[in-house]
Amino acid sequence: MVPFTFIHAADLHLDSQFKGVSGLSDGIRAFLRESTFASFERLTELAIREQVDFIVICGDVYDAKDSSLQAQLRFQEALDRLGEHGVGVYVIHGNHDPLDGPRMIVSQKEHVHVFGPEFERVTACRRQDGRPVAVIGGISYPTAKVTENTSLHFQRNRDSSLFHIALLHANVDGDPAHETYSPCTRRDLTAAGYDYWALGHIHKRQVLQENSHIVYPGNIQGRSIRETGAKGCYVVRVDEAGNIGLQFHELDTVRWYHETLAIDGMEGEEAFYAMVEDRMEAIRSERPGQMSVVRFAVAGRSRLHQRLEEGMAEEILHELHRKAVRAAAEPGGFEGLVWIESFDIRSGPWIDREALLEEESFLGELLRYGRKAGPDGEIRSDLFGSALQPLAANGELRKLLAEVGEEERTGWLRRAEEMAVMLLAEHGREREGGGEPDEH
Incomplete structure (x- = not known):
């Protein structure tokens, strides 16, 4: 096998809005808006510096609702620069930039391939000598909401001994923090026989599986408090034996x-x-x-x-x-x-929490139940299920609740306990002091 190197990136979300940040000056707001472009510029520079053979971008290059001429021009400029250095680019569209939405115009370039709505395979070559090194399979979202298991369209070319890479924008094994688009399982992906699954959609960097690698690089720039920590891409090196080496590179501004x-x-x-x-x-x-x-x-x-x-x-x-x-x-x-x-x-x-835990009172029982629920996922799940059931009847609220992570849910539970302790403790002090609690 001919050794080669490529970059796996996804979820660029060029020029999209930051969420949950207020009180900004115009200068800070402009800096935040520029950050997705700056991170993409770092991706381009990394590809040139590492002399990679090609880049795969696995969906959500931009957000259709926020697409701008500036995003199109900056993306095209980066593609042209990569082409000048002999770096190939392979792109699929995801749920935020589907084919039927406002599309970013990509000039027809020999070094750029954008996959369509039907599964297809193309051959990628090494930059320095043009030798074929990999078969790349991919499929783009025709619409924003793809609910079928599109991974089932992927089939390895059994007549080729080249390394096989699959480009897919999908929710593998039902990550509850993201929309369940193109749902599939690791078993589905492994069965297709590909050597490397280059995934997009989940913004958290994670290697789901090695040896028939299944990899999410995460997004290149966090845009809300839900997206903490280092953001970037993977440089993937494949040696003569087909062994894979992954190296994460930070790109976030x-x-x-x-x-x-x-x-x-x-x-x-x-x-x-x-x-x-x-x-x-x-x-x-x-x-x-x-x-x-x-x-x-x-x-x-x-x-x-x-x-x-x-x-x-x-x-x-x-x-x-x-x-x-x-x-x-x-x-x-x-x-x-x-x-x-x-x-x-x-x-x-x-408060003297330990003393309250020993009390034979309603407040003592509440605290004992809270301590038990903390590490017990089943109890927490039952609590949230019953408490949030009225909200789940609303479609928009149900969608928002599905995006709430376990850490945030646990925070809600702690906060509810604190409020109950504060209110009940205050009520107890009023009774001891002879006062009457407010009727409302």
Whole structure:
């Protein structure tokens, strides 16, 4: 087998909007909008620097609803540059850029192949000598909602001894955080006999299987708090024996973080503000040349909790946003800029939790049940199923609920417990003090 190298990327979402970020200056908003292009530019530079033979892009180059002339021109410019360096490009369309939607115009270039709505196979060649190295099979979404198992169309060319690569935009094994488009299983993919399944659609980087590799590279730029951590692509090297070497390369210009601030025993506002600034500095030192966006989850029990709930967190957020806007306006201001997306108050008022756990009271029983439900997935599932059933009757809400991850659901459970403890504990204090609770 002739050795070769390619890049596996997906879900570029060029020029698409960032979600859940408010209070931005025009300059910061423009920087965020440019970040998908900057990450794509890094992808192009990586391909040239690593002298790869070709790139595969596995769907959602852009969002049809946000497609722009700028996105088309920048994409075409990158394709032309890759062609100048002899790098082939193979593209499929996904649910966000289906063939029947507003389409990005791609000039007919010999080094670019865009797969159509029917399964097809093409041969990819090595850049330096034109020798055939791989058979690439692919299929694009004809419409935004493809609910059939399109992986069943893939068949290995049994007459070819070349390495086989499959390009598919799909939800493998039913990831609940993403729409179930082109649903399939690892067994379906393995049965087709391909050497490497280059997947798109799931924005979390993961290698589902090796030896008949099944790989999601994730997206190249996170765009919301649901997309934390490093984002990028895989450089894939195939040797003479057909062995595969994967190397992840970071491409993101803006990185998202979800951090926890523990305030147990904390008394004063100054201590909390100092903790926030220290954590921001730690993030800045991790990525000194890039911008970061962070959501701080405030946890623990403290007498500071009530002040946070009553507006202190919003006041601090406003002040830190003001400082960030001012810093961003300076030359090089986006290098090391840390923007706080929000404070997620999951803390609670100070109580003697261990004593309450021993009480033979409704509150004690509630806390004991919460402790049991924490690590028990079946109990959590039953709780969410019954609590959210009225909302699930609405189609749009049902879709949103399906996108909520396990971590966020667990956060809801903790928050509900904290609210119950706060309300019941306050009710108990009113009864002990002889006061009457509000009738409403």
